[in-house]
Amino acid sequence: MIDAWKEAFGMVQNDKGIWQWDDWMDRWKQMNKAYDELVKQWNRFVAEYNALVLKRNVGRPLGADEAQIAQVRKLDRAGKSLRAIAAEIGLGLPTVRTILARDNGSDRMTKKRWQKLHPASSNAAATS
DSSP states (O other): OHHHHHHHTTEEEOTTSOEEEOHHHHHHHHHHHHHHHHHHHHHHHHHHHIIIIIOOOOSSOOSSOHHHHHHHHHHHHTTOOHHHHHHHHTOOHHHHHHHHHHHHTOSHHHHHHHHHHOHHHHHHHHHO
């Protein structure tokens, strides 16, 4: 039975006659260590990834539907003022501002989220 275990677990006898694991165990430990380091790197990066790539909606829901948002963007590209856009579509001026600010990432909630995720870069920007 012990001989079957030695074969099953890939054990080899060293020069001193002691049974030990084959080289595959050392390779497995190295691969596992490399994998753990890769996971740590990803976990450090995931907050930045979510902030920049996913652009999650933070805060309360916007008071406009997709059609209104598209119309605000269209009227803004046409050169209308924010107040004229708000009056024409029937939205509040702060909602129109938020729609346009979200497009370039300068709205209040995106800035707050960025400061929460990157306090060091936010402090450096505030002091300079």
